[in-house]
Structures are given as structure tokens and as C-alpha cells.
Amino acid sequence: MKRREFIVLGGTAGLLASTGMSFAQDSWPSKPVTVISAYPPGGTSDILARLVADILTAEFGQQFVLENVAGAAGALAGGQLARSAPDGYTILVSGSAPLAANKVVQANLAYDPEADFEPITVFAESPALLTAANNAPAKTLQELITYARDNPGQVNIGNPGAGTKGHICAAIIGQLEEIEINHVPYRGSPPLVADLLGGHIEFALDAPSNYLPHIAAGNVQALAVTSAERLPELPDVPTVAEQGLEGYEQTLWFGIVGPKGMPAEIVAQINDTLKAWGATPEAQEQLASLGVRPVLNTPEEMRETVAREIESIRPLVEAGLVQPT
Numbered sequence: 001m002k003r004r005e006f007i008v009l010g011g012t013a014g015l016l017a018s019t020g021m022s023f024a025q026d027s028w029p030s031k032p033v034t035v036i037s038a039y040p041p042g043g044t045s046d047i048l049a050r051l052v053a054d055i056l057t058a059e060f061g062q063q064f065v066l067e068n069v070a071g072a073a074g075a076l077a078g079g080q081l082a083r084s085a086p087d088g089y090t091i092l093v094s095g096s097a098p099l100a101a102n103k104v105v106q107a108n109l110a111y112d113p114e115a116d117f118e119p120i121t122v123f124a125e126s127p128a129l130l131t132a133a134n135n136a137p138a139k140t141l142q143e144l145i146t147y148a149r150d151n152p153g154q155v156n157i158g159n160p161g162a163g164t165k166g167h168i169c170a171a172i173i174g175q176l177e178e179i180e181i182n183h184v185p186y187r188g189s190p191p192l193v194a195d196l197l198g199g200h201i202e203f204a205l206d207a208p209s210n211y212l213p214h215i216a217a218g219n220v221q222a223l224a225v226t227s228a229e230r231l232p233e234l235p236d237v238p239t240v241a242e243q244g245l246e247g248y249e250q251t252l253w254f255g256i257v258g259p260k261g262m263p264a265e266i267v268a269q270i271n272d273t274l275k276a277w278g279a280t281p282e283a284q285e286q287l288a289s290l291g292v293r294p295v296l297n298t299p300e301e302m303r304e305t306v307a308r309e310i311e312s313i314r315p316l317v318e319a320g321l322v323q324p325t
Helices: 044-060 072-082 096-105 141-150 165-177 189-197 212-216 264-278 281-289 299-318
Strands: 004-007 015-019 033-037 064-068 090-095 117-127 129-133 156-159 182-185 203-206 220-225 251-259
Touching: 033 044, 033 072, 044 064, 044 090, 044 117, 044 251, 044 264, 072 090, 072 096, 072 117, 072 251, 090 096, 090 117, 096 165, 096 251, 096 299, 117 264, 117 299, 129 141, 129 189, 141 165, 141 220, 156 165, 156 189, 165 182, 165 203, 165 251, 165 299, 189 203, 189 212, 212 220, 251 264, 251 299, 264 281
Parallel strands: 033 064, 033 090, 156 182, 156 203
Antiparallel strands: 004 015, 090 251, 117 251, 129 203, 129 220
């Protein structure tokens, strides 16, 4: 069997992996493939999109070219993908909002993520991380909850976009504790991080990798992780459940889709390539450095993930805890 080597291209550093997989190459890809990133450069979703593009470029010997289409919590990117030809030359890599939540969070969405996308795989997942600026009025989750009760309408928690998992995680905390939280959506993670560092917003709920270096430097504080277990990179930071919200568990995920009708053979080639890469120790280490872990499930399993996500968010919208935009 021909041996292939995965080498990170573009700006992603390090050796990805070597695998024993090979594919019978047909006419695809015979030209560059567009990889849409739904968020601005610099955030976790965009870093993972670049990583996916590099892996596929190394495997198929054809350029997978990243295109940032940021705006409207990923809806602009989702709309562009939905309008693309389903020929395998356009895919989207994104956090879950444009792939699921936007269906119920955005009132006039120009596409349906269930009807208009062809699932390829959930690439990775992680907990969300609740962080605080150094000038924030609370240093723990319970202090935040107490402050919110004593100061109704005064707690602002930033997220990287309406309908993102950071938004949903905060809404669920507000629901469980019966406190008022002002959700402040940003156009991706980089401007949210900048405002948190500058003390312009007190709290943020977002992917951990955007904040790990700033936590290490003492420039922001980590209050809680939303998963059932602590984050290995932050072993001293307790979970939300450990801080009194028993049973609380939320994770954010990053997926890959194509336009509806994308050939099943191409979907399988991309899925198999990424799954082979994700099984290597190098991949595990690289993703861990970003605060995420590989998932790399089947297209059908991703379809089920999307459906569950939509149905879990719908009651929050109906109860008015997440306002449609």
C-alpha cells in the first residue's frame, strides 16, 4: 500500500502525521477546492479550518484554499455554501452555529442547515470556557451568580456570535439560576478577546484555546469549564457542575459540510482522510494544544448531532432565553 505523509502547509506549524492510507484517485480534485471559514482569522474555528485545508492539500496534491466569509454568526458563510455547486469544490468548516443553531436562532436565515448541507464529519469538540477580565466584579461562577442577583441587568457575557455555543451555555446558566444575563455577540473570537483584555467587557464564554495564553500570562481569569470534566490544560479550573449547577454539561463542536447533493464518494474520501489523520498521536497532540479533541464521526452521526443541537436550542428560543436575531 502506498504510504502518504501529511505535512502542515500554509501557516500551521509542525508535522501532522504519516498514515498507511491511500485512495484510488479519480478526476477529483482536478482544480483547487475552496474551504470556507465562517469566522475571522485567529479564532479556534478559523485555526481548525486552516488545519483541515492543510491536511487535505497534503493528501490530495491539490490546493484546498481557505476563504474567510465572516459575519452574521456564520450565516453569510452558510448562505454562500448553500448556493455553491455540489461538485466537491466547496466545503465549509465552522463551529456549530451556522451548521445547526442558526436554524432556530436567526429568524430570516437564507438557508436550512439540515436541508441544504451534506454532512461530512464533526472534526473536533471542546468545552466552552467562562473567563473574566481582571476588573470583573466576580472571580468565581458563584460570585458572578450572586452579583447578577444583586445587580439585575448588569452582567454582560460576551460570545463570538449569536447562536454560538458560548451564547447557549450562558443562556442555560441564566435559566438554571434564574438570573438575568446580557448576551453580547461579537463578530468572532478575536474582537471578544481584545475587549476582555482591555476590560471593556467583564465576562466571556468561548472556546478555551482563544484564552489559554492570556490566562497563563495572568491577563484574564478562568472561572469555569462547561464540560463534565475539567480541562487538562486548566486542571485547577472547576466545571460549572462542580460549582453548584449539578448535571450541567455543554460542549462546543466544529464540523465540516458540503452543499446538499455533494457526491457520496467525495464525502467519503474527505471523511476517511481526516479520520486517518485524527487517529495518529501527532494529531492528538496538535489538537490538544488547541484545547480540543478529535471526534471525526460518520456523516450520518454528524447529521444526528446537528438535529440534536437544533432541538436542544429550540426550547431556549421558545422560552425567550435566546432571542432570535
